[in-house]
Amino acid sequence: MRPCMARRFVAGLGIVGCVMVFGGGNVFAQQAVAENRATTDGRAEDVFARLVTVRLDRVTLKAAVQAIASNTGIRVQYHVALLDAVQTPITIHASQVPLGKVFEQLLVGTQLTAVALRSDVVSIESVRTSGRLLGGVVGRVADAATKRPISGASVSLDGTAFRTRTGDDGAFRITGVGAGTYRLVVRRIGYQVYSAPVTIKDDGTETIVATLTAAATVLNDVVTTATGDRRRFEVGNAVGMIKADSVVATTLIRNLSDLLQARVPGVIVSNTDGAVGAPSKIRIRGISSINLNNDPIIIVDGVRLNAMTTVAPLQTTSGSVTTLGQLSTSYSANSAPPLAPSRLDDIDPNTIESIDVLRGPSASSLYGTDAANGVIVIKTKKGQAGAWRLSVTGDAGLSFVPGRMPDVWRGWGSVAGNNQYWVCYLAAGQGVGTVADGNCHQDSVTHFNVENYGPMKTLGTGTNRSLSGSVAGGTAGWQQFFSARASSNVGMAKMSDVERHVIAQLWSVPAPSWMVHPNTEQDFDGSSRTTVNVSPKIDLSLTTTGIYRNVLNGGSGIQDQNNGGVTFRPEDSLAYLPSESQRTRVTSAETRGTLAGTVDARPWGWLSLSGTGGGDYGLRSDQSDLQAQYCSALLQTLQNGTASPCPSGHVVSRGNTFVTTTNGSANLSFSPTAWLNLRTAIGAQYSHTRYYNLQVGNNYYNFCTLAFGSTLLTPEPTCVDPNMPKYLLTESRDEAATAGVYFEQTVNLFGLYTTVGVRQDLASAFGGQISKSPPNYPKFNFSYPLSEQSFFPKQPYVSSLRFRFAYGQSGNQASRTAVINQYYQADLTLAGSSVTTPGIVVGTVGNATLRPELGTEWEGGVDVSFLDNERIHLETTLYRKMTRNMLSAKQLAPSLGNYSQYTNLGDVSNRGVEVGVTAKVIDARVMSWDVTVNGARNSNKLVRMAPGIGVNGPLNTQFREGYPLYGYWGLPVGSYADANGDGILAQNEIVLGTMTYLGAPYPKAEVTYGSQLGLLDGALRLSVNLNQVLDKVTPLVLSNPTYIPRAAVDRTTSLAQQAAYLQAVANNNTYYGASSSVRLNEFSATYTVPISLVRRLHAQTLAITLAGRNLGLWSNYVGKDPNVDTSGLLSEASQDNTLGTPQPRSWTFRFNLGL
């Protein structure tokens, strides 16, 4: 035996020991390059540490060895026959890689090994030359994310005939392998190929745990279903995905509504107002119901949340206090009260990792009775094993009014017999006479809008500031994530300069800040997410969140058209006196806590169990405070003509919402053969929502002073008028629950995934007795990822291809009040009596035979990727959703007593197409360019309505068979001619047609265009997002002083414009023209600071972003903003948006620092 003078390099394990080196002789070849001769000094194993650069393409092993020797100057000795026996072509590209690693790559799976003989000499030898015993490798394959075993995975030792397949528990075993270093390769559809070296010793068994990471392809995304996480290609329905983590990091996302807007085809997010804190309306694949909620349900980490966007307005003292969005309008009873903030927007978007949107019953069947409008499944960020990472993000930005507001036009003149100055309309309007009928002699035309005139502007510059941070880290057994956020937003609304001046003069003190900036929002959030891997078979996770959000939305700007109105006569200074609505401070504060806990257990490989429980508790506190101290006798005298007392009033409303969720499910899987996999899921789900509200207050006209202490009414209020009730106390409570069990069976047969399932539900609105034939919600879908099949030709053009089809049903339940006979308490205080008499009012008649609205949907689609690496990916989905048993409060014959009754009385159809395209136009290291186009078209139709049903909506909305819900109807322009040639189209010179369908309040189609450009090796990323909305009717109401068009007063306008105006006058003073728009929705530029600079700050990463939102709008809509809908939450019909604030144009600077 020769002395131990060399060390064997074992791929992947480094130097493992001293081995015998066989002799050389002529059986060995040697390679040397003189000019690159290595030193002979030092240890032999140092040769493997030498950095080499190699680039070989499909060469033999021998050629590769020779090339390496030639390039590095070391000598390599080998037996020619050994190298010639290896025929597998070798491709290796390596730059400045240790030589040992290069040999590892070369020799894996060859039964050969490299041995360092000297610091410049390497020998390649057979591992079997000693005739050692055979060994083996056993192990388990699991999902890297879920830790769940993966069955049916192919396991092989690369380059050998050793291969097997994992069982249901993910386990595998390969035996009879000679000692040596091999490459273990694991393949499974939907996952990246796992490859790792493994050294098998003589008579030894290696144990390997292979964790597979989902392949970074669209089809392999993990999506959430009611029965657990699934690979997208296994699921037959389309799932909209938003990778929130990356979107939020580089885009100006103010809230969850922003995050959902224009990112998933078929999901329409409508803004109600541009004010801070204003809610948005989210509709998925159209609307299906007249009387029930069309909101999707929200699931966060498995727990249902109160995320209703359709919520009651803020309480006000008088019911006529305007929202901040209605700045340039009047203080009048026609003004809508401020809408309450959406509870969906309470959620901090910084804490979200991803959002899955299940768009309808075909996807949401197993969510049951409440899920017909779709399900938004939110996954929050979790901690990761490894070093703790601190991330700090700061935002600061400004928001502005986007352009000029439309002018209000006025014609001025005189009326015979009167010496006052009057408004003169051409042919029709709110005046005392018209030019056309000769009763008003017009002498001038003016146009004006308060918002276009500096001293009077009530929309200025808003600000937003936010600081958030997160800490994440942990060990293999415990991961933790903490986050916190504080943000402060100031809306564009402001008190006009003129008003501020007047107030300072009247009160001798400046107006309080809440009057000057009456629309603000503050958010404080904190969350914690803990994941504990109790054992390889049990994981626990616990999420807790605390939220405080306060929105001030009161004290509007210029008011009171009765005093002239600023657009009526600007010189009327009384218009700028602070009105009661301005002196009313309306706030809505939400204090909220959520808890979600999940246990995942995998007792056996074929069985996994999951249980989730949690709750969402919210306390909403609204206050509306009309403050007498911001009033004066002088002000009252100026406004009312007499020195009446300054009114005051106070309403407090406190509402609790408590949502609890309990889920339990079991998944069983079984793979009897390589071509068959069965998975069974059973589970139960329970959701319960309880709402309680208490409102206490007095009306301002009672001039009472209320003191709200801990018991609300201590001390007793005092009133100027002792006969007035001192306060009103209103209590309301509601409750809803669903409980369901489900079963789902998935069969993977030769790569064709077929799933059938059903959920049976009990729902509170329809009775709790199972004998009442609780509804069943079946589902069926199949997915066929054709490109994953072995027979699919490997070619460079189509990289993935999948066909899918899904069918499913889910429901929508009414309030319990729809089922029971309703009697309301209405205590009366009768004239002449000081005693309150208990009274009971008979309300609506219940209907015990109601069924839930039943949504039945089918969809089919194709997902296809072109070129390598999915350079172009296309998803197309066709769907049809039929909602039967549509519930509506059917009017009863008046002779029955003016009752209405909930009845299943109609069917609604939504059909459409959704297309999504992503393209990596340029995919180079120095530059990348991605383009995304998402488009959706929806056609809504009331298919059937029970005969004799008269259901009419607000304004000109109607419900007619064959037309969309909430369709607008009006009189079209038939013909017109200026018969007398006076240039004015009088009302008798136009002929209007019969009542005609004019359009719908929601768009027929929406297309989003996104472009992401990466420059400077990806350090600079530019992103643009445009949103196109097609054929949406946003009514434009003719109103003094908010909107009067030029055609109303100016005879120089065309007859066509005058005809359109007269048509609007005839149609409830409203334009109902369909409009289309393109909005430059988002722009962002993010620069990732080079690491060398960041480390000088002792940080890991630093990115700075400049993001803009709503930077441009191109539309044929002449109002403020076609996508603002001031009262749309309470009805699907858009309402007068002349009252609303347009969406602001915003710029924000952001930094993200990683430590």
Add this chain to the structure above:
Amino acid sequence: MPMFTLAMRYTTRAPLGRMLPFLIGLAACSPAKLVDTQNPGTVVDPSLIQTAVGAAGLRTTAINAVMAAGASGAFDTVIGMSGMVTDELGDWFIAGASGDDRHLLDQTKSINANGYGYRAIQLARVQIRQARQALQAYANNTPSVPRAWQGEMYALEGYTVVWLAELYCSGIPLSSSSLTGAQVLSRGLTTQELFTVAVALFDSAATAGADSARFVNLARVGKARALIDLGQFAAADSAATGVPTNFVYTVPSAVSGGSYFSFAYFESLGYFRVHDHEGGNGLEWSTDPRTGVVTVPELTGTMLWPAKYNVDSATGTPQPTTNQSYQSFRLADGLEARLVQAEAALALGNDSWLTTLNTLRSTCVGSAACAPLPGLTSTSLPPLTDPGADTRLDTLMKERAMWLYLTGHREGDLRRMAHVYNRDPETLWPTGTMVDPAYPPNFPNPGPENGLQFGSDVVYGPDTHEQQLNPLYGGCYDVNP
């Protein structure tokens, strides 16, 4: 392969329908309880209705529903509707909506075709029925819930039927909706059938309310009213005989929590006015103290405002009527009983008619003996003399009109004059060219009705919702007076 066995059991041996109850049982011992939620807090527990307290509560709101239908609104309540279509009130502001122009059957013009008033009356009728049913079923004769309340409910229901008969065309359904929600739709009843139903209800009221003279008298006056509408004068006289002249039944406003007396359109804008000699046939209201009409000075003239429902409690002076949440609405009184008797006497050829009228004129203005109209301080009016056979009826009807001004009787009176006494409607209702009453300077132009022609309708037409929603209802049988 235990797993395989388990999976196959699910799919092959146990149908889903049999498994689900088992699974539900796993989820909870009593899954039905999981979703057995409470009724919303805004709703009274239905079981409360089945108690005396609940029945009493229903009665309270039923009475308030009479206020809602009778006087809580301008032109969509009994007082307003009766006043607008007749000569009691004039409208200068709302073209073709209030009924003032007598285009009552043109559903494109009359907002009453949409049934605001009709609904209110029917709602009151059904609520009264339900309250009576509750009283009968759940309230024994106790001091707090006397049996006589049942009689009151019968009587009030009778008045709602009389209203329907007097205001609307022939063919009004009286559907029913029980406390439990059971609904029975009705065909349209002719005007005569309606009055007959009302008479029966008043008879039931007198029986059930026998313990209360007040409710008995309420029933008597109502019955007398229905009977003269039927032309059954002797029976009407008999019904009214026992009613003392100082009897009065008022429906109070709810200061809070319910409907109250409201003539919103008499507010400062003054859309509705008292109109003397409206349409030529109209009476002169402003000069008779019984109407309580006041003259309000304006910059360019004067306006006539009804004031009888707004008497200053301190001075006793009538004020222009606006919203009066303290004001009661007089549904029936002894005055009307006497007036019915006077009319019956005239119709039956009894000279006592004039005596009766003069007695009222001499004793009932400002006298406690006649349940005086509040605020009318005159002690007497000069006696009437017999005008002769041709105009006796006009004299009597004018007396009724003045005594019962703005109480919802005028339309019934004119219809009776046409239907029972065969007068030409065009000599009763306003006709010719409409002339707006005086308008204030804030509205320099005449109102939209000025210069238009009165229509020829004399009754309110079919309710469009009733036509749409009641398959048994086909509209008016006739639109005769």
